[in-house]
Amino acid sequence: MKVATVSPRSLGVVSRIAYFGPQGTFTEQAARVLAGGEELIPVETVRLAMTAVREGEADAACVPIENSVEGVVPTTLDALSESTPLVAVAETILPIHFSVLTRRGGGDIKTVASHPHALAQVREWVEANLPDAHPVASSSTSAAAVGVLDGHFDAAVCAPVAVEHYDLEVLATEVADVSDAATRFLLVRPPGELPEPTGADRTSVVAAAVNRTGTLAELLTALADRGINLTRLDARPTRSNFGEYRFFIDFEGHVAEPRILDALTALRRHCRNLRFLGSHPRADGTRTTIQPGAGNDDFVDAAVWADAVRKGDLA
Numbered sequence: 278m279k280v281a282t283v284s285p286r287s288l289g290v291v292s293r294i295a296y297f298g299p300q301g302t303f304t305e306q307a308a309r310v311l312a313g314g315e316e317l318i319p320v321e322t323v324r325l326a327m328t329a330v331r332e333g334e335a336d337a338a339c340v341p342i343e344n345s346v347e348g349v350v351p352t353t354l355d356a357l358s359e360s361t362p363l364v365a366v367a368e369t370i371l372p373i374h375f376s377v378l379t380r381r382g383g384g385d386i387k388t389v390a391s392h393p394h395a396l397a398q399v400r401e402w403v404e405a406n407l408p409d410a411h412p413v414a415s416s417s418t419s420a421a422a423v424g425v426l427d428g429h430f431d432a433a434v435c436a437p438v439a440v441e442h443y444d445l446e447v448l449a450t451e452v453a454d455v456s457d458a459a460t461r462f463l464l465v466r467p468p469g470e471l472p473e474p475t476g477a478d479r480t481s482v483v484a485a486a487v488n489r490t491g492t493l494a495e496l497l498t499a500l501a502d503r504g505i506n507l508t509r510l511d512a513r514p515t516r517s518n519f520g521e522y523r524f525f526i527d528f529e530g531h532v533a534e535p536r537i538l539d540a541l542t543a544l545r546r547h548c549r550n551l552r553f554l555g556s557h558p559r560a561d562g563t564r565t566t567i568q569p570g571a572g573n574d575d576f577v578d579a580a581v582w583a584d585a586v587r588k589g590d591l592a
């Protein structure tokens with residue numbers, strides 16, 4: 278994955294950013310990239326970071342959304358689809374490699390703790406280098422460091438900056454089973470003014486489709502028919518009825534474009550519920566692919582033609 282960052286163009290009034298902490302997480306670094314001079318507020322979980330925004334204690338939240346090795350962060354998807362809507366206004370992608378931290382002068386390493394996404398990215402390293410250590414899940418990489426300080430675990434798999442916050446010893450650096458691993462982070466806030474389209478944008482929705490034959494195919498066809506390229510598709514259970522799913526769909530383009538607006542209205546017709554999760558510039562800068570006949574001008578021309586036909590000016 279190409280790694281780059283994008284400054285949010287249109288953040289409006291954002292002065293307090295809640296982030297998935299505590300201090301020293303990768304998410305804190307992402308928040309620093311996205312924030313500029315804003316006040317950063319560490320919060321224990323992804324859901325609580327979004328709750329802080331929903332309850333007005335923060336103006337925006339920085340949360341991890343997907344990792345190139347371990348995939349999507351399920352708690353982020355679930356928290357985005359529940360309660361009052363939040364929309365993503367910016368994203369950044371960070372390269373991910375870890376440091377392994379232990380207590381100063383600590384003895385045998387029997388437990389190694391971290392966020393499940395982090396443990397999944399260092400499984401081979403742990404098997405090879407700490408064969409007697411049990412992996413233990415913690416709420417975040419920094420929470421694992423706190424756990425080592427408190428004597429709950431023997432080692433923590435952390436972001437390299439964690440050592441600046443926690444008085445621990447560095448056992449290893451540059452730890453990663455996949456050397457070019459990366460995680461994408463979002464800045465989310467309540468619906469309002471959206472960032473300007475740049476030609477290299479991403480739009481996200483969560484769709485609760487009607488439970489009958491072919492509905493997912495209908496959603497995907499609505500996008501394919503308009504020449505819109507998908508960048509991610511995930512399903513999460515609705516939690517209410519066994520076997521019922523919500524589909525999280527990311528695609529190229531911005532809601533300010535006629536072709537994207539046309540696609541959204543088509544998706545809306547096929548869904549029990551459709552939530553818009555934002556349009557913002559892509560961190561990797563990849564420009565939107567436009568298929569022949571599916572450009573914004575094509576959509577505008579076609580709408581003008583249809584309107585003229587409706588008015589009896591054309592046939």
Ligand SMILES: O=C(O)C(=O)C[C@]1(C(=O)O)C=C[C@@H](O)C=C1
Pocket residue numbers: 297301302303304305341344350373392394395416417418419436460
């Ligand atoms: O615990 C952290 O440091 C985080 O920021 C979370 C998180 C994740 O959710 O994937 C972020 C990046 C890494 O991939 C590992 C953990």
